[in-house]
Amino acid sequence: MTDATPVQHPLAGHGWTSELDELFTPHREAGLLPGRIARVDRGRCDVITADPDPGTGALRTLRADTSAVSDPDPVRCPCTGDWAAVDPTGPLPVLRALLPRSTAIVRTNASRRSEGQVLAANVDTVLIAVSLASDPDLGRVERFLALAWESGAQPLVVLTKADLAGDAEHIREDVEAAAPGATVLVVSAATGENIDVLAACLGSTTALIGQSGAGKSTLTNALAGAEVMAVQHVRDSDGKGRHTTTTRELIPLPGGGVLIDTPGLRGVGLYGGAEGLAGAFSDIEELAARCRFDDCMHRTEPGCAVSAALEDGTLPHRRMDSYLKLQRENAWMEARSDARVAAERRRRWKTVQKSVRDAGVIRRR
Ligand SMILES: Nc1nc2c(ncn2[C@@H]2O[C@H](COP(=O)(O)OP(=O)(O)OP(=O)(O)O)[C@@H](O)[C@H]2O)c(=O)[nH]1
Numbered sequence: 001m002t003d004a005t006p007v008q009h010p011l012a013g014h015g016w017t018s019e020l021d022e023l024f025t026p027h028r029e030a031g032l033l034p035g036r037i038a039r040v041d042r043g044r045c046d047v048i049t050a051d052p053d054p055g056t057g058a059l060r061t062l063r064a065d066t067s068a069v070s071d072p073d074p075v076r077c078p079c080t081g082d083w084a085a086v087d088p089t090g091p092l093p094v095l096r097a098l099l100p101r102s103t104a105i106v107r108t109n110a111s112r113r114s115e116g117q118v119l120a121a122n123v124d125t126v127l128i129a130v131s132l133a134s135d136p137d138l139g140r141v142e143r144f145l146a147l148a149w150e151s152g153a154q155p156l157v158v159l160t161k162a163d164l165a166g167d168a169e170h171i172r173e174d175v176e177a178a179a180p181g182a183t184v185l186v187v188s189a190a191t192g193e194n195i196d197v198l199a200a201c202l203g204s205t206t207a208l209i210g211q212s213g214a215g216k217s218t219l220t221n222a223l224a225g226a227e228v229m230a231v232q233h234v235r236d237s238d239g240k241g242r243h244t245t246t247t248r249e250l251i252p253l254p255g256g257g258v259l260i261d262t263p264g265l266r267g268v269g270l271y272g273g274a275e276g277l278a279g280a281f282s283d284i285e286e287l288a289a290r291c292r293f294d295d296c297m298h299r300t301e302p303g304c305a306v307s308a309a310l311e312d313g314t315l316p317h318r319r320m321d322s323y324l325k326l327q328r329e330n331a332w333m334e335a336r337s338d339a340r341v342a343a344e345r346r347r348r349w350k351t352v353q354k355s356v357r358d359a360g361v362i363r364r365r
């Protein structure tokens with residue numbers, strides 16, 4: 001979570017904070033401009049810079065070369081939501097450096113399972129869109145939740161297309177039981193139901209994730225109050241249809257803050273997900289902490305709080321199976337060096353962020 005203080009800065013509405021301003025000091029001294037990456041494609045990116053147009057006051061979006069900050073490891077390459085130091089002087093502006101990320105949503109690359117792919121960086125709220133047009137797959141929701149908790153941001157589950165659901169309230173209760181620590185909201189972009197409530201729940205940077213056809217682009221348009229994303233018709237029965245969202249963009253919201261729409265995900269593989277699983281299954285972790293034996297495997301041991309909860313029905317077997325399945329998947333993933341390295345790197349990012357915060361606290365005293 002970024003708990004940094006907002007500042008008076010051209011990029012404040014895009015999430016710039018005093019902590020980032022401090023991190024930027026050496027780059028400012030080198031004559032570089034801060035900017036936030038809106039989208040990346042093939043060696044170039046669109047970066048919104050702290051360079052207001054003198055006429056309109058609108059922030060300029062520059063097309064910039066990313067080669068100076070690209071990396072053989074895709075997790076370290078620039079992505080939507082990254083803060084960058086931009087050299088705007090040449091014929092083609094150039095990204096000179098990326099600032100350390102406070103959070104990052106990382107999944108396994110769809111084609112190369114041992115490699116990570118960053119969906120969005122520096123996000124406070126991960127909005128998980130789940131369509132009510134058919135019964136939600138709770139296991140898939142739990143997987144998205146693990147991905148969200150792992151990122152370091154706060155998850156928020158949004159059940160979309162409420163106008164198509166017979167019993168939205170009943171489904172909401174089921175999803176809530178599968179999402180401890182996260183708010184679950186029922187909305188409809190078609191009727192406008194709860195869109196205002198949702199808007200009030202968002203952090204300064206929100207990323208939207210979910211399956212293709214979950215209604216992300218429609219929700220983005222509803223929150224932005226304008227047609228910023230193209231929406232294609234999909235069959236509501238199975239959510240299949242043409243893949244519509246091909247680029248990720250950073251969209252400013254009328255109430256302040258930005259929204260990042262991500263392409264529809266067919267499946268999300270966890271990438272270094274131990275913290276994410278602990279967050280998504282905090283109820284099971286709390287039970288496990290009450291087991292008589294520290295190394296309880298929750299099978300036949302006496303005094304096992306997890307088995308007891310399974311037996312009296314307070315913990316559904318479905319949820320326990322889902323937890324074990326994701327744990328196995330994560331153990332396999334972490335055994336691959338790429339994921340281990342990524343987890344290590346994330347710990348380092350957090351340390352950097354923390355030391356910056358601590359330094360701020362000391363100076364303010
Ligand atoms: N009835 C109803 N239909 C909706 C609602 N929100 C979205 N839809 C429809 O659901 C379909 C998918 O919506 P999109 O917004 O394109 O879904 P998406 O998650 O962005 O899909 P991808 O771009 O493929 O990831 C479209 O046909 C929308 O018109 C809603 O609140 N009610």
Ligand SMILES: [Zn+2]
Pocket residue numbers: 288291292296297298299301303304305306307
């Ligand atoms: Zn146990």
